[in-house]
Amino acid sequence: MKAKKSSFKKLKSKDGQLFNILNICLLILFTIIIIVPIWNIVASSFATSDSLAKGNFIFWPKETSLDNYIRVLSDSSLWSALFISVSKTVVGVLAHTAFCAVVAYSLSKRELKGRSLYSSLGLITMLFSGGMIPTYLLIKSLGLLNTFWVYIIPSLLSYYDVIILMNFFRDVPTSLEESAKIDGASDWVVFKKIFLPLSKPALATIALFHGVWQWNDFMTTKLYVTDKALYPLQMKLYEIITQSQAASSQGLNAAIEIGTTSKGIQLATIVVTTVPILIIYPLLQKHFISGMMLGAVKE
Template identity: 35%
Template sequence: MLNQKSISERVFDVSNTALMIIIALGTLYPLLYVLFASFSSPMEVMQNRGLFLYPKDFTLEAYRLVFHNPNIKTAYINTMFYVVVGTVFNIFMTSLGAYALSRRNLMWKNAVMFMIVFTMFFEGGLIPVYILIDNLGMINTRWALIIPTAVSAFNLIIMRTSFQTVPVSLEESARIDGANDWTILFRIILPLSLPVVAVMVLFYGVFHWNSWFSALIYLQSRDLYPMQLILREILITNDTENMLTGVSSGDKMPIGETVKYATIIISTIPILFLYPFLQRYFVKGVMIGAIKE
């Protein structure tokens, strides 16, 4: 048989498959551990010294305490605002920059690209950036987490490369019909670049969802805190007191552990649901420009 594999090829396939399964399980189990622990009895979590293969003494008490915490609700709303508004603003600004830099007749295009790439290796530092944001009046405002991160140099380069693959003849035909740059960008270039746009949505969305350092530096009001900053307080500073109102002092330490796990799950699940919808675009979008025909 022409398609019959040799013994060495079969051994390689089996070994490769087994290795991938082990890596997948090693990657998945920490999440499953947190998930099972969040649904388990606090005392079972404290006494457990081995693997968690299922919830022990199933309970929803940790989730009840988390959802009754007003800081979590406020932080969730803030995070959704930062993710949605921030991502839309990122895509808009990155598209404008990528479109301009992908034009063949743009003056000093190489010099502009050099300055953009330069920022990937060198930056002004935290203090100058803080002074700049303070002088712009954005300290303790939502815009301090959105405007300074409007464009990522890496994402701009990826989107620019994608725009360059669109045939020039389409642009020329549109200009003959009277289309301007705005029409060409939003009605021709972007619809033909949906894979890379989906990847940019994923990259920027995950960035905003996981961002906490900028909020720690620029925000002073807890009413503006994102979810990840609240999660940091719970995990690092062990601040679960405001969630354990009404819990006896002897039970606070055990149930505080399951509250941490429940908070991790709540802050992780939404972004995990985003991946399946964008997965089919991911590989194609990331590989844009890697292979030239």
């Protein structure tokens, strides 16, 4: 009997080791698939125009230059676009997170009148949309065309984020809320002093999701903004890509200045627009992972 148990344990340990080896190999493969294209973009952005044209490098160009970055960072419109991107991301994240939190707190209360109707309306927004033209007409009628608030107001509510916060608020012990109300606290005080501090992981998750969307969004600008003073970084990058494609399709010389090319400037702009998100993500990673695990384990 003992011999059978020992052989079973050995077999189980061998299976576990084989699984771990396969798992590590797959993770290494996926990591390489993700990192290699990113590294190629970064390395190419530092290449000279000749090295970039020849493409005779794999990991790092033989001839490097900062001309692409000097060209990009010396463009005054890029700094204006950076200011718009940062502003709309910060304001959009704060407004979106606060609005979704207030709606989720209200809908998490079973005694709320019309709660099922509000929930049904929210679910409908997840499944259906008015379409591009009706949405444009709505934005126009609200006077949001060519304004900064077109980045903020239409994206205030996401019912998906509301559901995440509702599930978290329902897990908060009711005894905390009852004891606070016995002491005379209003619903607003309970929400601000109890629910918000306890829901930091969920709020950080929603803030990160919406922040990445706000930072990468250029369709809002393309559809509703024609004033170039309100262009964000992503729209600036979109302009650079379309201009370089138009030049190449017409057979024009892509060189912009000595030592730089439209492709090199395009790659440098990609790096500049991606770096802020790469810096912010590690700061929110702890809360992000906790928020993603909400509801994953039931006791």
